[in-house]
Amino acid sequence: MTRPLHACLAAAMASFALGGAPALAQELAQDQDTLEIGRSAQTAHSGAFNGEEVRYDALVEESLLPGPDGAPGAGLVTTSYVRTDSGEPAGERPVLFLFNGGPGASTTPLHFGAFGPKRRVELDEGEQYIVDNPFSPLNDVDLVFIDPVGTGYSQPVEDGQAFWSRTGDAQSVARVIGSWLERHGRTDSPRYLLGQSYGTIRAAEIVRLAPELEFDGVLLFALVGGGRDELIGHVTDLPSMAATAWYHERAGRDGRPVEEVYADAVEFARTDYVTALMLGGALPEARREAMAERLSAMTGLEADAIAAQNLRISKRDFIFGLLEDEGLRTGRLDTRATARLDAPAQRPPYDDPGLSYVPAADIPDIACPAPDCLQAPGEESIVDVYYQDVLGYDAPGDYNALNLEVNGAWDYEDRGDPIPALAEAMHARPDLRLFWAAGYFDLATTAYGGRFTLDQAGIPADRLTAAYFKSGHSVFVGEDNLEALSEAVRDFTAPSE
Template identity: 55%
Template sequence: MRASLRALLMGACLTLAPMGAGAVLAAPSAAVRAPVVATTQHVGTFNGQKVAYKAIVAETFLTDGAGAPTGSLVTTAYVRTDAKDAARPVLFLFNGGPGASTTPLHFGAFGPKKRTEDGPNQRMVDNPDSILDAVDLVFIDPIGTGYSRPFPGVDGKTFWSRSGDAAAVKTVMAQWLKANGREASPRYMLGQSYGTTRAALVAGIGADLKLDGVLLFALVGNPAGLEMPYVTTLPTFATTAWYHRKVDRAGRSVQDVHDEAVEFARTAYVTALIKGASLPEAEKRAVAEKMSAMIGLPTEFILAKDLRLSREDFMFNLLKDQGLRTGQLDGRATARLDAPARRPPYDDPGMGFAEPRPAGPAPTGALPVGKGMNALESYFKDTLKFRTGETYNSLNLDVNAAWDHQGMADVNGLLGKAMQASPKLRLFWAAGYYDVTTPPYGARYALDQAGVPGERLTAAYFDGGHSVFTDPGNHAALSAAVRKFVRP
């Protein structure tokens, strides 16, 4: 599995259940039962407001063209019940992978409860930064993740492709709005990592959803060509080198460093790469020296790479003198170069990394954990009363291995087309300065080339990596930015 692909498997997934290809199909047939729906009532305090809400964990049965059931996709919705507001929006959320559940967004960012710690000390506690005060939330676990499964006898590959997955998610969004009487509500969708690719594909086939906005976290750009893959990663190399003090900070903030590197990348650097073999040696050395001062790697190393540095070149050489490598999901993280090999994506020290910060208020509202269960399973089965014999799959590497990318690369042009077709459609994009996997400038370049109108784009940069909400210091600011976007 390529490093760039496996790095998209999100690092906050803590309960990976081993499952072979056959185990994925172990679900009751739709022919002998009705969809399971569990509704419970709750109260929480979010953004300083006391909020009464209901949680709805529900199966949606998917069917093929002939109407035969093919799978069960489970959503977890939180709907405010103490505020009658006809203009109250709905936000659909999904994560990436492929093969990742909504766990990071659900229990690390926006759900009413968040998961603390690892291992046996895990608990579900209150999340005061949940955005449930402003918007109803519907977390979508695609087939093969969470509790969502193909039905027996149905090949999961029906869903494990870009087009099949997008069609299933779009169908579930439309059915949820209809089933819950929310067809007149403003509606938004949020995707992270590969979820941004899914969001673009859904936007491409979902004109009938009449979306008001799309939110993209850690946008997958992947620009093609002989120059742009290197041009778009350079600013993140610069911010990471700045963080590790491998370059002169000179009183500059991380934003200053990023902006300076973007300006260099889109001018002198791309010009040098375009010239290729015709670039005079003196000019080539001058560019290499500038890069060295900017990203912390030796001039001679940069020259030996012909000014073109891969992610691996940077990650495994920036801190080589200390016997360390950087992370990819988060360049601030480190691991020893001689560390024992681990199964991808767990070989990336950037998984789940958060910069240590002073302890905040003690978490409140800790839920008990049922005997023989982890905190997540207990939350679904004991607190939300969702009865299933399945085990929640936070991260399914079998789905990732089976995924058919269908030869498609950058699909962000679908977002541009959707926005041009719908004047009301707006875009929110959040990026972490240290995200080596999906670099911020790569994302911005992709959006610019996709034809996204600048006046309808809200960009939010954070002092973080791939999952900006991993850092507690970003929680309140991220939630505030999303609230402002969905309730303009």
């Protein structure tokens, strides 16, 4: 039976137009027909993914969204890869909608670093190539990469503020997803939603705002948690600090792999450590000193410094203190990365050595340049070259991978953690499942912080698939991680038997 996509959307959007863009919500709710398409391109391709030869179409489409006054407000560009030789009826083949976070970040990391049929690699300083991605899950699931308004080639007609809020953003993306399913005759297809970083908030908001889309599953990478007070924040940060100290050999390994170190730190954090923090000034001095020594052995920081901070280790103190004797700091998005403490100051997030970090051992062993390697001439963006030369898309400007103006203009609406709403949706729909992935070396959205958020929100444990990776914020960095992640995503989106 075809799923009704738009029967309740007007009421849902009107009901949840909170704070960010009520006028936009009303306009989006007025007309639920398939959105008009502006610029577009369609090309045919083939590739080998996970050992299987695949023919597929690539479709780049600019969906025209109305603004608060009913006039054209923005063009939101999606890039779809649809298998054409599977032999499956369209209604049986799953489709996965993907976006990154920011706010203001394009889908580039997921598109060209993880799941697209092509991926971007940098083999030498300043030289980037587009090469085949053998780990794309396209052999099993169709892919729709979404660049929210203000990112990629998606641009507002004039002022984009109506789209740059927690509600307005989620509504616009939900509207495009519904329109895509209608336009391409995929309203019977199993459908999945994947968000990374801030995209995890967007995904939860879409499930809340547009329940009629009836996703079969939601995938959250590097979950942005909320609602934790300062004390719990120290508890949930500790396991990632222990994993980082293990990586940099500043804590005793005793033959233990990082998985065991992390698990031991989780158990310690939610028992002895949280008890000590809750006691505060009532903690006897002898116990305080003993606890500081245990934390020192686990994190690599000096026991005296930990005790002086009342056993509370801030992220900043850890990042700048762990390798201070070497004149180094660690990254935040990926704590395996390092930079000189005396390095010239940079504007955030570019001051974080963990941004876009790839360990030398994980750089693909690819012989480029070669006929199957796409390279950008001069200063031109490799992504722009790919869209123009491979996908045939006539873009109106340059691809905007990271828009800090959007980030600065964002209205978070101060409505707290959206994950409880996702848990409510799962309780209302017993067939809705959740996949969550986290990196051991991510100190921005820590692994235990993500799990704590899910548990406290009431996510049903029997419908949660949890996956941990030896990575930072981007769980797909490194071919071993990418191969394992691709398999896990294909398993999660596979039709149930």
